[in-house]
Every structure is written in C-alpha cells, then in structure tokens.
Amino acid sequence: MLKWILLGLGLAFAYWWLVLKKKHDQEKALEPRSAPPSQLKPKRMVSCSYCDLHLPEDDAIAWDGRYYCCADHRDNLSQKGWWGRAQWRASPNFDERPASIKPDLVVIHHISLPPGQFGRDRIIDFFQNKLDARTHPYFEQIAHQKVSSHFLIDRDGQVIQLVSVHKRAWHAGASQFFERERCNDFSIGIELIGDGESAFTNEQYTALAQLIDFLAKNFSNLQFAGHSDIAPDRKTDPGKSFDWARIQRLANLSKEQLPFGVEVR
Structure with a gap:
C-alpha cells in the first residue's frame, strides 16, 4: 500500500513540475530579447x-x-582662428601675417558673380579656385585670380568663413590705411553679397553687426573702412548702397572706429 502511495506522490510531483516548467518557458518566450553584449553597437x-x-x-x-x-x-573663436557659428568653406588663398602683427582693421567689400547675380556658390568657388571659366564669359577674366576673404555674408544673413582670422587673406590688394601700406597684413576682410547698387538686406546688416561684435571681443582697437577707402583709385565697394550710419548704430561703433566717417561713398 505504501508503495502505491509513494508512486502516486511521485507522479503528482512530476506532473506539477512539468506544468510549472511549461508556464515558465512560455513567460520567458514573451520577454523582449536583448542582443548579447558582443552584438551591441558601440x-x-x-x-x-x-x-x-x-x-x-x-x-x-x-x-x-x-x-x-x-x-x-x-x-x-577657436585657437586656430575659426568662428564656430559660421559655415566653414576653407579657401587655399592665404598665408602668414607678418610676425607679431594682429589685425586692427576690418575692410568691408561687396561681391557678386557674375556681376549683378547674388548666388553664393560661384563666389565660394571663386575663393576656392574652383570657378569654371566655361560657365560664363565674365569668369574667363577672373578664373585665374587667387583671392579670398575671411568672411562672406549672404543675402539671407548666413555667415561663411573662408580663412582663419589668424592668417592673411588676400582681399585688399595694393592698399593704404593712413600711411600704412599692405592692408592685408593687419586687416580682416568681410565680403557682402551685393553689387554696390542694390540695397543690402536687413539680414546682412544684422549679421554684419553680430560679426563685428564677435570680432571686437577677440581683437582690441578695431577700426572699420571700405575697400574704396584704402584703394580709392581701384575700388568702389562696398558702394553707395552701403549704409555706414546704420552699421555704426547696430554695432555701436564710435566715431574713432570709423575714421572715414559715415557718409555714403
């Protein structure tokens, strides 16, 4: 009799164990599977x-x-002279400033390529020596030139940096600022996309004021001039459409920082 009781208990225990194991396996199967550590993407x-x-x-x-x-x-401004807020489109057209020279002049320019057209891609190509002379007759005249500017401000206010401010960009050419020649040595060049006749945009003035404020925090005693001020026999930019009084107000510039005044020229 005891034998049959033990046998029944054994069978009952086996059945109970199988039922629990099956339930456990089913619950396990429903759990989300995680990838093995070796398969996790670093x-x-x-x-x-x-x-x-x-x-x-x-x-x-x-x-x-x-x-x-x-x-x-x-x-x-990074140690290498690049502003993180700007788009970076590096130009190969630069070299070293003279020893111990830090910029204390900002030169304002305007540019449009071809003249009167305001797309920025061809301007960037020009500064990067990639301008295709076959795409426009005017480009045949300038494609061989190697020029650059530190900054370019698009019509929508976007700021593009092409040369480190610690390097000498090739934007001023033969020039003189109050008996100091070779203005590239001690200046920062800023190009505004425009033709000198059409009004510059509100966005450009706002972006230029912000850029000036940024530069003033990194370089002391900055003064400001147009390309026509330092090369009057060759250049007319930024032109009669550039509002010097407006940028003086927006950037909070003193009269001393604008030695050529705020009159339209």
Missing part, C-alpha cells in the same frame, strides 16, 4: 572642433557638419 565618438574633447556623438552639439561639446565652445 557609441560613435566625435571630437569637439573647439577643444578637441572626445565625446559620444549623442552628447555633442552638431553644427554645419562639425561637433561641439557645449554651446559656449560653438559660439567662440
């Missing part, structure tokens, strides 16, 4: 364009194809 690391700090891409600020570890680094 986080992509990027470098801050200001300080070179390496950090996960998800934690960085993406800006114009670059990365920054914080907004403060994006908004400042």
